[in-house]
Amino acid sequence: MAENRECAQCGTSFVPRREHARFCSPRCRMAWNREHAGLAAAPAVAIDWSVTAMAESAGRLAATGGWDQSRLAAAVGEAVWWVTLVDATLVRYHSREYEKALADKAIHRRKTEEALEGLRYVRNQLGRGVGPAEFVRPAAGDDGSDDGTVSWIWNPLPEPQLTALAPAARQWEMSRYRAYQARLSGRDIARTFARCAEFLAQAASLVGASGTRPA
Secondary structure (H helix, E strand, C coil): CCCCEECCCCCCEECCCCCCCCCCCHHHHHHHHHHCHHHHHCCHHHHHHHHHHHHHHHHHHHHCCCCCHHHHHHHHHHHHHHHHHHHHHHHHHCHHHHHHHHCCCCCCHHHHHHHHHHHHHHHHHHHCCCCHHHHEEECCCCCCCCCCCCCEEECCCCCCCCCCCCHHHHHHHHHHHHHHHHHHECCEHHHHHHHHHHHHHHHHHHHHHCCCCCC
């Protein structure tokens, strides 16, 4: 069974459909935003520079062919942090714009959502002391081209041991792990970050267009 949560607006118990869900309905979300306009808008102050930092960290991974694994792993850890930070901020405070961006026909919704969920799994594992090098490896048979470049991919991972977590927490983490295996494992690292960064930048641009930023 999924974990029940209490709606931050009306107090009703509900089953969250998303990891960061705080409200039982769009009506409650909008009511809370109206009542807490300053708090809801506050994260928007940092969105621009956060998105810029995210785009820069993701962009660096497009030119890592000549890097060694330790340097690449450090860059991946930084990019994971920025992407998941921006993602969580938009989901929590600007879910309407986030959903609108996902609905864009140019966005492959399922692939994008699974990629982001997979990156949340990486973030959580890094938070538990797993080194970023555990998540990356050269593509099969790629020992480097004549100019020394290597194609880097996400490393397939064994199923995590989650017995120490509560049932609801295990369910969330297994969902993230399955998304990692389905959408990241064996795939090009730079492309993963490019997809996620492009989507999040688009969602962030809608926040400014909606007029929700503070004056």
